[in-house]
Amino acid sequence: MIHHPGLSEPRTKEEWRAYLDAKPPLRPTMPPLDDYLAMSEGERETFNDERHRYHSALVILKTPPMQRIHRQIKRKLLLNANPPPGARPGLVIDGPPTVGKSTLVKTFAAEFEHGLRRRHPERFVRKPGDDYVPVAYVSVPAGCTPKMLSSAHAKYMCLELPRSATSEAITTRVLEAIRRCGTELIIIDDVHFLDVSVKDGKLTNDHLKNLANFAAATFVYTGVEVEDSGLFLEGGHSERATQTGGRFTLFQLDRFSIKTETDAREWALVIKGMEDALALFRHKTGMLAAQHWEYLHDRTNGSIASLSILIREAALEAVESGTERITKKMMDEIVLPRASEQSYRAKRKRKRHSSSGKGQDDLGCAAG
Incomplete structure (x- = not known):
């Protein structure tokens, strides 16, 4: 009998027990990059399969x-x-x-x-x-x-x-x-x-x-x-x-906000928590939280579910492409659920209008 690898929503006490007993995939032990590159094709595929399973689950953060x-x-x-x-x-x-x-x-x-x-x-x-x-x-x-x-x-x-x-x-x-x-x-x-x-x-x-x-x-x-x-x-x-x-x-329970310094710090800590869990060779942990926290909020509209999808899918692509790091360009190419994409398009439009207006005001002030 072949068992489905994933967990579904528990509908019975037995399924609930299966949910409790399930062990998430462990983070693979990361060898030195040179050792990874020296692996045979088969060895690398097996190791990357482990990383794919791990990144598919990643972590549930206690926000x-x-x-x-x-x-x-x-x-x-x-x-x-x-x-x-x-x-x-x-x-x-x-x-x-x-x-x-x-x-x-x-x-x-x-x-x-x-x-x-x-x-x-x-x-x-x-x-x-x-x-x-x-x-x-x-x-x-x-x-x-x-x-x-x-x-x-x-x-x-x-x-x-x-x-x-x-x-x-x-x-x-x-x-x-x-x-x-x-x-x-x-x-x-x-x-x-x-x-x-x-x-x-x-x-x-x-x-x-x-x-x-x-x-x-x-x-x-x-x-x-x-x-x-x-x-x-x-x-x-x-x-x-x-x-x-x-x-x-x-x-x-609302979406994450970045309106205040405290809000922004909480959001950045959530991003960093996911980054810390990644199993990538060239990704510098904390980079997304430090450099792209605002972009990630725009992309996901503060949704923890969309953020998880984005980072997990980007991690899978980082392994598949061999880049071993998550970049803004890579994340730009990932299509999120419709609600997040619509919100992102609307925010980009507002920011373009806002920056256009600011530029004219700044020029006027400088001239004065």
Whole structure:
């Protein structure tokens, strides 16, 4: 049997465990450049294949915004460890696409469960029947209904359900499984797929509140433009706004900015973190962060996802081309996702107009 080399989004507890157990490719030990050049063609191809696998994954950086929100999630878990019965406080992480919301919550959840494995290995001994499932990760499907959401939870917990099972019956089974399996952290990703303007969306929104009421776990939601989606209005009824708005803390995760010196320094540190991880012979680490931090912000619009794509793809090209370094010219030739490319074109146009105007003003001042 041939196994797919990559990891997909976990849909079940078994896939989540596979995600936790997966080891990223290690950085190859870099020989002296002369030794590399002296390799046979076959040896060089094998070594470069290792570098390609490594650069394909590269690193997941713990950026300052990620660290700040991780601290908040940990604090909520500690707060919810032994409270009286009832709904526990939760978190909503809102932000535009490609800022790393899903990566942020999965990284925290993975570290949380790995910590439990170290401290309480006895809990993870596999036994017949229900096992220990401290983390549940569910992604909201498009056009989600209460039954679809409960079914996604049931699929994650690997529950066998009769085809005729109602939404209420599935939810009851899910809540029982959460209790029996000791689930402490429940992540519900892509909550923006709940369309609260339609009946099913309102019902699903209320269904989320019902889960939070009866599951003794900390809930973390992520989504795009969640604050304006109606999630905090429980299906659009303003008189019930406090039911979720009163329990869930909202955190905004935005694209990186370079408007202030602090912002620019954080952005440059992210770039340098990726540079430090590269396995290239001639690339001077820190060069991109020092010389091209503003260009990289323009190219990616401050998106951590686009930055990762750009640097990883440039690293692959640096190996393939034999240049062994990342240059601005090389990055210019890489086509990023459409949103980043559109933003970059717009910024270049604005800068051309701005520099054109400045030149005329400077000439006038000098003449005066």
